[in-house]
Amino acid sequence: xxxxxxxxxxxxxxxxxxxxxxxxxxxxxxxxxxxxxxxxxxxxxxxxxxxxxxxxxxxxxxxxxxxxxxxxxxxxxxxxxxxxxxxxxxxxxxxxxxxxxxxxxxxxxxxxxxxxxxxxxxxxxxxxxxxxxxxxxxxxxxxxxxxxxxxxxxxxxxxxxxxxxxxxxxxxxxxxxxxxxxxxxxxxxxxxxxxxxxxxxxxxxxxxxxxxxxxxxxxxxxxxxxxxxxxxxxxxxxxxxxxxxxxxxxxxxxxxxxxxxxxxxxxxxxxxxxxxxxxxxxxxxxxxxxxxxxxxxxxxxxxxxxxxxxxxxxxxxxxxxxxxxxxxxxxxxxxxxxxxxxxxxxxxxxxxxxxxxxxxxxxxxxxxxxxxxxxxxxxxxxxxxxxxxxxxxxxxxxxxxxxxxxxxxxxxxxxxxxxxxxxxxxxxxxxxxxxxxxxxxxxxxxxxxxxxxxxxxxxxxxxxxxxxxxxxxxxxxxxxxxxxxxxxxxxxxxxxxxxxxxxxxxxxxxxxxxxxxxxxxxxx
Amino acid sequence: xxxxxxxxxxxxxxxxxxxxxxxxxxxxxxxxxxxxxxxxxxxxxxxxxxxxxxxxxxxxxxxxxxxxxxxxxxxxxxxxxxxxxxxxxxxxxxxxxxxxxxxxxxxxxxxxxxxxxxxxxxxxxxxxxxxxxxxxxxxxxxxxxxxxxxxxxxxxxxxxxxxxxxxxxxxxxxxxxxxxxxxxxxxxxxxxxxxxxxxxxxxxxxxxxxxxxxxxxxxxxxxxxxxxxxxxxxxxxxxxxxxxxxxxxxxxxxxxxxxxxxxxxxxxxxxxxxxxxxxxxxxxxxxxxxxxxxxxxxxxxxxxxxxxxxxxxxxxxxxxxxxxxxxxxxxxxxxxxxxxxxxxxxxxxxxxxxxxxxxxxxxxxxxxxxxxxxxxxxxxxxxxxxxxxxxxxxxxxxxxxxxxxxxxxxxxxxxxxxxx
Numbered sequence: 001x002x003x004x005x006x007x008x009x010x011x012x013x014x015x016x017x018x019x020x021x022x023x024x025x026x027x028x029x030x031x032x033x034x035x036x037x038x039x040x041x042x043x044x045x046x047x048x049x050x051x052x053x054x055x056x057x058x059x060x061x062x063x064x065x066x067x068x069x070x071x072x073x074x075x076x077x078x079x080x081x082x083x084x085x086x087x088x089x090x091x092x093x094x095x096x097x098x099x100x101x102x103x104x105x106x107x108x109x110x111x112x113x114x115x116x117x118x119x120x121x122x123x124x125x126x127x128x129x130x131x132x133x134x135x136x137x138x139x140x141x142x143x144x145x146x147x148x149x150x151x152x153x154x155x156x157x158x159x160x161x162x163x164x165x166x167x168x169x170x171x172x173x174x175x176x177x178x179x180x181x182x183x184x185x186x187x188x189x190x191x192x193x194x195x196x197x198x199x200x201x202x203x204x205x206x207x208x209x210x211x212x213x214x215x216x217x218x219x220x221x222x223x224x225x226x227x228x229x230x231x232x233x234x235x236x237x238x239x240x241x242x243x244x245x246x247x248x249x250x251x252x253x254x255x256x257x258x259x260x261x262x263x264x265x266x267x268x269x270x271x272x273x274x275x276x277x278x279x280x281x282x283x284x285x286x287x288x289x290x291x292x293x294x295x296x297x298x299x300x301x302x303x304x305x306x307x308x309x310x311x312x313x314x315x316x317x318x319x320x321x322x323x324x325x326x327x328x329x330x331x332x333x334x335x336x337x338x339x340x341x342x343x344x345x346x347x348x349x350x351x352x353x354x355x356x357x358x359x360x361x362x363x364x365x366x367x368x369x370x371x372x373x374x375x376x377x378x379x380x381x382x383x384x385x386x387x388x389x390x391x392x393x394x395x396x397x398x399x400x401x402x403x404x405x406x407x408x409x410x411x412x413x414x415x416x417x418x419x420x421x422x423x424x425x426x427x428x429x430x431x432x433x434x435x436x437x438x439x440x441x442x443x444x445x446x447x448x449x450x451x452x453x454x455x456x457x458x459x460x461x462x463x464x465x466x467x468x469x470x471x472x473x474x475x476x477x478x479x480x481x482x483x484x485x486x487x488x489x490x491x492x493x494x495x496x497x498x499x500x501x502x503x504x505x506x507x508x509x510x511x512x513x514x515x516x517x518x519x520x521x522x523x524x
Numbered sequence: 525x526x527x528x529x530x531x532x533x534x535x536x537x538x539x540x541x542x543x544x545x546x547x548x549x550x551x552x553x554x555x556x557x558x559x560x561x562x563x564x565x566x567x568x569x570x571x572x573x574x575x576x577x578x579x580x581x582x583x584x585x586x587x588x589x590x591x592x593x594x595x596x597x598x599x600x601x602x603x604x605x606x607x608x609x610x611x612x613x614x615x616x617x618x619x620x621x622x623x624x625x626x627x628x629x630x631x632x633x634x635x636x637x638x639x640x641x642x643x644x645x646x647x648x649x650x651x652x653x654x655x656x657x658x659x660x661x662x663x664x665x666x667x668x669x670x671x672x673x674x675x676x677x678x679x680x681x682x683x684x685x686x687x688x689x690x691x692x693x694x695x696x697x698x699x700x701x702x703x704x705x706x707x708x709x710x711x712x713x714x715x716x717x718x719x720x721x722x723x724x725x726x727x728x729x730x731x732x733x734x735x736x737x738x739x740x741x742x743x744x745x746x747x748x749x750x751x752x753x754x755x756x757x758x759x760x761x762x763x764x765x766x767x768x769x770x771x772x773x774x775x776x777x778x779x780x781x782x783x784x785x786x787x788x789x790x791x792x793x794x795x796x797x798x799x800x801x802x803x804x805x806x807x808x809x810x811x812x813x814x815x816x817x818x819x820x821x822x823x824x825x826x827x828x829x830x831x832x833x834x835x836x837x838x839x840x841x842x843x844x845x846x847x848x849x850x851x852x853x854x855x856x857x858x859x860x861x862x863x864x865x866x867x868x869x870x871x872x873x874x875x876x877x878x879x880x881x882x883x884x885x886x887x888x889x890x891x892x893x894x895x896x897x898x899x900x901x902x903x904x905x906x907x908x909x910x911x912x913x914x915x916x917x918x919x920x921x922x923x924x925x926x927x928x929x930x931x932x933x934x935x936x937x938x939x940x941x942x943x944x
Contacts, residue, residue, distance in 0.1 A: 099805075099809045099814065101805070101809045102805070102806065111814070120798055127798075
């Protein structure tokens with residue numbers, strides 16, 4: 001067989017951000033018309049790889065990369081996204097790059113509008129040439145035709161279903177004259193199944209037109225359906241590159257998740273049967289930007305630690321935020337048999353929920369206040385505690401506040417100069433411990449903890465995880481533990497619900513296999 | 525959507541103008557003033573303010589909100605008027621030269637304002653408002669101190685001490701210089717019915733051109749053709765109807781200024797079809813997406829502010845040529861607030877504004893502004909209330925309109941998230 005030159009070759013790519021190796025020795029070759037899947041968990045290095053390919057400023061400003069990029073067999077140095085586009089590389093981003101009030105046609109030709117002379121340009125010069133709306137329509141129609149999509153170029157994109165927005169994005173890239181490689185970043189992440197299918201068919205069609213497609217996705221089903229070749233990245237390493245014909249969905253899932261596990265929590269599973277239901281969630285929908293929940297049913301048993309896992313953007317964070325009423329929420333939640341008033345943080349706290357938010361800096365604490373005040377304020381406000389009362393006058397019981405704070409500082413090993421230290425001067429891990437103490441002081445029946453180990457070092461991480469387990473054992477409080485790190489979920493949880501596409505994909509025991517977790521996360 | 529839903533949709537979309545139209549009707553009724561008097565005043569007020577309100581459109585389209593910074597444009601206009609007064613130029617040439625000067629000054633001010641607003645994206649409205657106050661300080665410094673104090677010259681515009689420009693400047697020679705251009709000695713400020721026939725004929729010719737030459741056979745053009753013809757007929761009937769003689773006598777329409785206003789509307793409309801106009805729309809809808817498509821967002825925004833400031837400058841000159849005396853230090857101060865109130869009443873919002881809304885808003889606002897003091901006085905039988913009422917009407921409008929818009933967008937958002 002004659003040698004075909006790959007459209008794009010990336011050879012031995014490496015990249016470090018301030019000494020932290022995020023990509024190491026990653027290589028891939030994409031042939032003309034090939035559908036090439038790139039998959040891996042969040043943080044596996046997919047976006048860094050794309051940033052390198054597009055010459056994004058983040059790369060050059062942090063010391064560039066190592067390795068070679070070849071387009072059509074020739075080595076290139078791409079310094080700006082425009083250069084990548086000039087080489088014929090198009091990219092459809094995960095978030096839509098569409099102007100909401102514009103029509104389909106206007107969006108396809110955005111900033112590449114065909115122009116013609118008009119009255120104003122004759123007087124004031126070229127800058128005021130008229131946009132040729134008829135030509136826009138014709139060009140747009142031609143591009144949409146090539147995709148095989150029936151769509152009116154006059155339609156306002158805002159009114160289109162999400163799936164069609166994706167088509168417009170692809171049509172725009174196709175309209176750029178010389179596209180030979182199209183990168184699609186999780187094109188089906190926000191689509192319904194039927195729409196996703198059409199997108200996949202479009203991908204196949206593009207490949208028949210001779211355009212190579214680099215498909216970034218974690219949906220294993222899609223990879224099996226469309227791709228010719230798959231490369232799995234994990235922790236910045238090229239784990240494996242395989243022909244789809246030679247592999248199985250199970251193998252891909254295992255390679256994607258697989259890492260050595262620390263001790264998985266062992267519990268007598270019969271114990272969790274026949275237990276009282278603490279929180280029952282029915283058809284929960286939460287409109288949290290970027291973490292939309294679209295219909296979750298879940299029972300949380302009294303006294304258990306229920307983990308909520310899944311990939312970023314799939315909606316796992318929306319569950320706790322919805323229960324606390326922080327984002328617009330619909331559906332039904334009952335707490336120990338009593339219905340909970342939705343969209344009201346106050347009534348959620350009244351129902352004895354306490355929340356350690358994933359957004360530590362914004363919602364977790366008041367940075368300028370002392371450790372002790374941060375810990376006790378919610379209890380003061382909601383339970384009227386830590387006060388000395390003189391008739392109508394209340395005074396803060398400073399002694400009690402200080403004692404309580406000292407107790408938790410010791411118990412959680414918070415590194416500080418004393419209870420009066422400002423929280424903003426603590427390290428991330430110690431701030432997180434303050435947040436947990438604060439939540440516990442509310443004496444909750446159900447504790448919601450979201451991403452407690454995000455952005456803190458390993459030592460602090462294990463203390464936080466230990467603390468969560470211990471609180472659960474000692475006080476019997478029910479815990480809903482949301483985390484994007486599967487490892488830590490498996491360490492502390494009794495059951496783990498994997499959220500994908502805003503719904504619960506599966507509920508697994510912590511000792512389930514990597515393959516099972518991988519498939520659930522991949523939405524299959 | 526059923527017919528009921530359609531009606532509700534229409535009511536919801538136009539709730540602000542409808543509400544204020546009701547206020548206007550009540551105001552007209554209680555003011556006890558005759559319709560011809562009110563109409564005559566309204567025709568003049570529209571003539572004075574239309575351009576100033578129109579100047580707000582482009583920044584809204586570019587996503588920069590309501591540009592309170594048109595105060596800068598108003599100041600530029602006054603700079604032009606002060607200079608031509610010092611140079612003792614008279615009549616229409618004075619107006620035209622003042623406009624030229626004002627356009628240069630306004631372009632410069634608009635450029636600086638645009639630069640500044642680019643540093644404060646997302647807070648353009650409050651920034652442009654404060655910018656107006658700040659520029660007012662510089663303006664006063666220049667005309668109270670530099671003029672005569674540093675740059676020595678003699679002019680009867682200077683205060684008796686020889687330093688600083690007088691508080692009020694009489695623009696006698698310039699009054700009505702544009703409103704009433706004499707063509708071969710014939711006045712172009714005509715009665716209501718002649719004006720109706722004139723503009724009717726103008727529109728009729730335009731739409732005939734569209735339908736016959738450009739072959740736009742759409743329904744809306746045929747309807748507009750009909751309306752133009754009806755306008756001519758109504759004008760002709762009114763002209764000859766003795767019952768309407770009060771209207772004929774009292775209401776005088778300044779044709780040339782109205783032509784200028786129509787001209788600016790057409791220019792804005794044509795401008796929106798150009799590449800630059802398209803870029804402004806893109807930037808206004810989504811800055812990030814526009815930038816990622818390679819549109820130079822900052823430059824487009826500066827251009828929008830420059831154009832807005834220039835139109836406002838022309839507007840302020842037209843304002844004073846109609847009024848005849850210029851208030852040197854306070855004339856520009858409230859321009860921003862009044863015009864914003866006007867366009868909001870017309871149904872515009874921080875995100876969306878059209879020429880139609882600007883025109884409707886100018887009419888409603890100034891009708892209310894005109895009748896509210898008298899109406900209040902009559903309703904509460906207390907002459908003190910009238911003046912206050914006007915203030916309440918003006919600032920209340922801004923608050924109510926903004927609240928109604930916020931309420932509407934919340935309803936829309938809720939509907940949207942319920943669909944999910």
